[in-house]
Amino acid sequence: MATEVTSHAKTPRQASAWINRASPYMFIAPAVVIMFMALIYPLGYMIWGSFRDWDPSQTIGEAEFIGLKNYVTLWNDPNFLESLSVTLRFAFLCVSAEMVIGVGLALLLDRNIRGMSVLRTMFILPMMIAPVVVGLMWRYMYHPTVGTFNRFLEDIGLPKVDWLGQNALTSVIIADIWQWTPFIFILALAALQSLPRSALEAAKIDGATAWQQIWHIKIPLMMPVLIVTALLRLIDAFKVLEVILVLTEGGPGLSTEILALRISRTATEFRELGEAAAMSNYLLMILMLLTVSMFAFNKLQEIRAARVRMIAEEDA
């Protein structure tokens, strides 16, 4: 290293050439080091640990190597399968409800109105507040006797609902819808407002009704953005943890115990680090699948756009 510096520092020009060649690495090095240390290496460590019978009191080297046993055990564990099914149900129900409501509202409110910016500002609020606090607010509102909802039901003479008991999963999904529908609304609205005006004008001149415009022009044109949005939301829905932890702690029974929660319980309560690692790996695989499909979809979209452009150029 030292010799290199001296040999390159002979003339100012050589020195600056050396700096120019090294500078990309100097810019990228800190990020690479930190991401390697606290993301890549831990992920490798987790995969390695998932093949071991690993107890929190042991270091990973002391733990016995047991091959795929953790994965097989999990696959035969009804609790894990239940938790997997809860996670999938939670994610898909949340995202489909949010897509319908969010896109619907965006179509309805895609106009030039006073108050739109206020709505958008207020709409971001639920997403910015800590999930722990969101859980706290909803736990209060769902409270069987003190809570807002049951009081309201009582006031108008309807029977009370056992929100976080019998209907725990639904209640948790409602809270998530409250928090994340705005995300889809804002993205859908942005997509709507960047649609080519010409197509819409043409449809209007041809006498298309509002419904026809929505179904045959707006939705198909928005589709690429909508699919990416849905996939992004889906990935996030698999990460949800704090809201459910505060609302129900996974209960009653296993009815709201999503995978993320089960991982943390397996690691801390049951003290089965190997199994928790294997479970994390399953979760990671699901998320990887979603991420890859999102990239694949984007690539496909780019290729299609390029082809359309080429055809257009040939015509011209």
Add this chain to the structure above:
Amino acid sequence: MDQPYEKQNPAVYAIIAMLVLMSVGPVILMLANSFKFDVDIISGASSFFFMPTIQNYETALCDVLWYEPDHLDFCGLKFGGAFTNSLIIALVSTILTLVIGSMAAYALVRFRFFGRDTVSITTLMVRMVPPAVLLVPVFGLWNNEFCIDKNSLVGGLIRDTFGGRGDVCLAGTHSGIILVYVAMNLPFVIWILQSFIVQVPRSLEEAARVDGAGPFQVFFKVILPLIKPGLAAAAIFTFRIAWNEYLLASALSDRNTKTVPILIVNNMSEFNVEWGVIMATGMLLAIPPIIFTLLASRQIITGMTAGAVKG
């Protein structure tokens, strides 16, 4: 958007008003409850007409108040300390993430170098890693491997200064939590800033080069000032995650490095929930994000759309 507003059906305004109410309602409810006595919350006499009290906030902040509140004989909740921890961790990790992330984004956009594609693809892929997946390995590593031997020079020095028995480890320190947060947020920040750096005209950089600026001067004096909106958006998202995160913080912190979300969750799980106090702590935790939202909603929306559309 600068066109004059069109006249609209009043129903549209009604819908907008309802949506605003729905999204803000729970927050207002929490705010109102944080100023009530527990008796009032439980009896539920009225949602908005009540004798306000700051007693809940006094209980929550009892360890940083300069006077002793009358209603308390023991200060059990160490909220002030947790708030300071949250603040240190969130601010330091945000600043580090922004500096390191913007440098990396610049390198990825402007230079062609060996390993560029690997870094770029890895960054995209690890963006989806959830905290729950990092829980097990990070807990193991931070407690067992990322340690300085107590018999080594540096380790001995740290141990003599701060006390403790075992090796000096990352777990239980602010830096331990900050390291995870920086790593967790970097992929997103790098990715979102790339789309802002691409838009900076190359001619500006070349002009600075001709005037004799080195690569780092170009970056800090030319690029950074030009991507301020992007930095603001990235800063808000990073701060939000570091400020709100619970799971990893709870695994990595000890008694002295607890953050506010941990404190709230610990107080929630007890059977007899003191609603007033817990609402006050929740409100205090929610205040910084609320301020950001009101001040910088435009940047947040820009960041959100840039982040999603450029998948």
